[in-house]
Amino acid sequence: MERINSSALSPRFLLGQPNRSALILSGFAAAICCVPQVLAQAPDQTDDPSASALTTPTTEVPIEVDAWSDGIWTAAMSGDQAMLDEYLANVPATAQPGRAQALRDAIDSYRSHLNAASVDRTEDRDAALERLKEHLAADEIVKALTAAVEVQTLADDWDEMLQIEQMQMLLSRSQSDWKEALEAGDLLLAQDLLYRLRTLNEDIGEPEAYKRYDNALDDVNRRISLLAQYAQRTLHELRREEMARYAPEEEFPEFNDAFAGEWKERLRNINDRMLKRALVMASRDHIAAGGWKPLLEGGLESLRIFVTTAALKENFEGLGKLEMVDRFDAFLEIHEKRIQDMPDDALNGETCRRLIDEVLLANNRTVQIEPAVIIREFGDGAMYRLEKDFQDEYSQVIWPEELRRFQQQVDGDFVGVGILIRHDDRRRIMIVNPLEGSPAARSGIKAGDIILGVEDKDTVGWSLNQAVDEITGPADQEVTLKIEREGLDEPFDVAVMRDQIKMRSVNGWWKNELSAEGEPDWDWFIDETDGIGYIRLTSFNEDSFQDFLTALQEMHEERPLNGLILDLRFNPGGLLRSAVEFTNLFVESGTIVSGEDRNRNKVWELSAEPGRAACMGLPTVVLVNRGSASASEIVAGALKAHSAAVVLGERSFGKGSVQTVHDLSSPFSQAAVKLTTQYYVLPPLPGESTGRLVHKKPGSDDWGVNPHISVEMAPEQIMDATELRRKADFIEEWVAEDDREARPEVGPLVLEGKDPQLEMGLLLLKARVLKDRRNPDLLVESSEVSN
Structure with a gap:
């Protein structure tokens, strides 16, 4: 394992969950984060997207180590790249020689990596x-x-x-x-x-x-x-x-x-009543307050695309009759133009109901498509127009065949065997990978395996949804899968016990091993000598906050925690309450996030609760990029607004909306509509009086969370760093330890500059804690990297 001692590495992840936190926080909160807070904060300046580039100092910086350490953190917090470069170019001579030299070496390496990257780029x-x-x-x-x-x-x-x-x-x-x-x-x-x-x-x-x-x-x-x-x-x-065209030598299956x-699966139990109710709710409640016009125009546009896609005659005979197609398309065009020309206040629920009835009647007189197809395509088109006009890709009609899986996702109730599946080129059910520690992984299921049967049922012709429905079921019951594996002559049966699937989101720097139950044992310190931890958080789920607290406790039991890198890159979000609880660990008081409705009225506000900020004052760097969304943006944005962390990387995704789900069920069918009804608002930044919308709105050139310090990564760097991390984290738990394939070490992410965002984050924390490293017993003259 590579650890960056005196210049070492070690990551981690975390999340917030309210009612469990007090028990653990009360026991070790004081000991975890006994570190001074930054006192001086300069005004926020985060609009400069320039990447980090160390320069020769042009102004005088403090020569006393305490003032230098505080000053470099203030420069980072204020987004002053030029000042930050000057501080990094002038490590004070008053610092302990071994520690100062280790920091200078790390800075020189960063310079070298930047120069090499520039040459490579050209x-x-x-x-x-x-x-x-x-x-x-x-x-x-x-x-x-x-x-x-x-x-x-x-x-x-x-x-x-x-x-x-x-x-x-x-x-x-x-x-x-x-x-x-x-x-x-x-x-x-x-x-x-x-x-x-x-x-x-x-x-x-x-x-x-x-x-x-x-x-x-x-x-x-x-x-x-x-x-x-x-x-x-x-x-x-x-x-x-x-x-x-692209690979003529490859054989393509029949x-x-x-x-x-x-x-036909998509159309089960669909009726026009659920469509009409969904559109009424969308016209009334959607955050954009667009009314009826975009919904009705979107539905008609969708049907016009459908009816003019000639290849669909494969299953719809009426689309092969060009005269009927032209008549139906002309009907749709006339009504589309009529809706466009009508004033907004002339459109209402009755307009909608009459239009849908007339569309169904015209369809019956011309192309004669199954009514459920017309209803679904109209509804999906209406919701798609909300995405197109208002950049809302989250509102949707949840049709009857989708509802059960949607509810499962909302509840977080995953009972199954723990596999990700897709169709291969021959449309067979292929396992993408078994989830770590899952029943499937413990049973020896491998990535690339083909599921030929489930409980003696042949999977030929199955959709992915059907496969999920057949494989999942009650916990503590076995399901038998017939598996075909490359390299083996014959298929074989695997009995897998269904269980509750835990979606792990809190990850560290180096995965030492997996327990018999599939629980990972992490090394959390990216730099053990300086006491800098690393946590990579992949989502905000029910268990994330508790798992984060456990990680903090494990770090504390090993040595004092002096600084933390919280990696939220490619974290798509999750539970709001988890994000709030996590933020509360670093923020003692004040607003964390609020919500506003379509009229910009504040409809709710969530604030930090006193006594929960166990990590207040802990030097923390939060890494974000374009894949950081929703709950990730709440955490990063709130910590930035409260000057509780340095945010580093690239501007985040810009998903700051709240969805509500409305029931559309009737006695004979169940459906729902999910609508965006509110926007998240972050607290004001230092020196500002109004909060910040996270969501990327149409025409906006400002959205998401802007980092204090912008460090960009080229696509190749992102792919290389991501692949290295994936391979390093993957343990073949079904293989005897001595027979497992060697995993790559993670030290090169920093020591070879493969991840410049992580490297810069570590540099900042090493500089910040330089003044706190006064114990001679911990001084190391050379850099020692650990996995």
């Missing part, structure tokens, strides 16, 4: 440009566009790249190619081209071009989605053509006829 850009030219010459337009996206990502001056002759030729050629693909019905090729063209026009000051590609791609994506749901044979053939009727 070389990678040039290599991508050469690939672009090669693919263009070979008439491989999609691959050439992929290389163009790489060039754009790596180039300092994109306008300069646009002047290159081959780049201009590529963009001109791809313009015509996507239109030709669309006319030929090759939706997958059109999608490939449009996606890359849209990416090349994102955030470059060409909003009209971006919008044009975005709208075209949106239309193509929706038609492909329709094929995936209602015309799987046609989509299969398009995928065959795609395989021939279509499995057992899937031909899978689309």
Whole structure:
């Protein structure tokens, strides 16, 4: 294991859960975080997105270690990158020599890693440009566009790249190619081209071009989605053509006829009453206060896309009758125009009910699609318009066949065997991976295994939902899976005991081992010598806060905790109360988060409770990136607002909305509608008087949580760091310890600069705790890295 002693590493994760916290906090709160608070706070300045780059000092910095340590933390808290660089370039001579030299070495390494990354970036850009030219010459337009996206990502001056002759030729050629693909019905090729063209026009000051590609791609994506749901044979053939285009040497499987009727599952127990009730609630309660118009327009637009997707005639005979299609589409177009022209106050529930009835009647007189299809597509289209117009991808109608799984997710009640599944290329049920410590993992189930049968039932033709329904069931009951495994001649049966599945979210720096029950044993210290812990939190669930407190206690039992890195990168969020309880560990008083309705009225507020801030004053760095959302943004944003932590990385995702669920059930069918009805509001930043909306609203150029210190990572760095972490955390628990494959060490994330955000976070904490490292027994002259 690599530990960064005197320059070492060690991570961790955490979450908040109210009623369990007091028991543990009262026992060791005082001992966990006996550290001084930062007294001086400069005004918040977080709008500068420039990446960290150490420079030669130009102004005088304190030479006394206490003042230097406080000053560098204040510079970080204020987002003053220039001052921070100067402090890092001037480690005080009054510091203990061994500790000071270790810090200087770490700073030099960071400089070296930045320089190497800059050189690599230029070389990678040039290599991508050469690939672009090669693919263009070979008439491989999609691959050439992929290389163009790489060039754009790596180039300092994109306008300069646009002047290159081959780049201009590529963009001109791809313009015509996507239109030709669309006319030929090759939706997958059109999608490939449009996606890359849209990416090349994102955030470059060409909003009209971006919008044009975005709208075209949106239309193509929706038609492909329709094929995936209602015309799987046609989509299969398009995928065959795609395989021939990109990998002609690969064998493509034949279509499995057992899937031909899978689309009918989506329509069970759907009726027009639930649709009408869902639209009434959406028009009345949705946060955007858009009223009826976007809902009705969205429903009609969705049906027009459906009826003009010719490939759907695979299962809907009426769509093969062009005269009937034209009549129905003309009817929809007339009503779409009528809704657009009507004043908002003229639209109401009666308009909605009459429109849906007329649509169903017109359908019956023309293309004669099953009414449940018309109802579902209208409802999904109405909700999609809320996403398109108001960037709300969370409102949805939860149809009867989706309701049970939705409720399971809300309750967090996962009873099963603990596997993630998907369809392979032959549409068989394939195990993506067994969850760590799950019944499946303990039974020897492996990633890549194929489930051929469940309790003597053949899985041929099963949808993923059907597989989930058959495999899950009551706890403490066995389910027998017939498994096919690569390398074995014959399938075999595995009996797995169903159990409550624990979704672990609190992770440390190095996973030492797994217990017989599948519980991980973590090393929590990223730098044991300086007493700096690391916690990586992957979600905010029911167990997260308690697991975090356990991690704190384990660290405290090993040695005093002087600083903490809380890694919230790629954390999509979770329970609000968990985020609030966690924040309360670091914040003694004041507002943590509030909610406001469609009229900007505050409808609730959650504040810190006195006596729970066991970690108040603990030097903490919170890592965020574009994958940090919802509850993660509440924690990072509240800690920033209360000056309780330095937030470092990249701007967060911008998901700050609250959804409520309304029942649509009737005596014969059950359904629901989930609507965004409120926005989260973070407390005001230091020096400001109003709170901050997290949510990314249409047209906004400011959203999410901006870090104090911006440190960007290139896509390749993110992939490399993520893959290293994944492999390091993966223990083959079904294999005898001596026979397991060796895991990579995690030290290179910092010591080789593979994760510059983590490296900078550790540097800040080492600098912050420099004044507290006065025990000669703990002084180490050299850096010793541990896994």
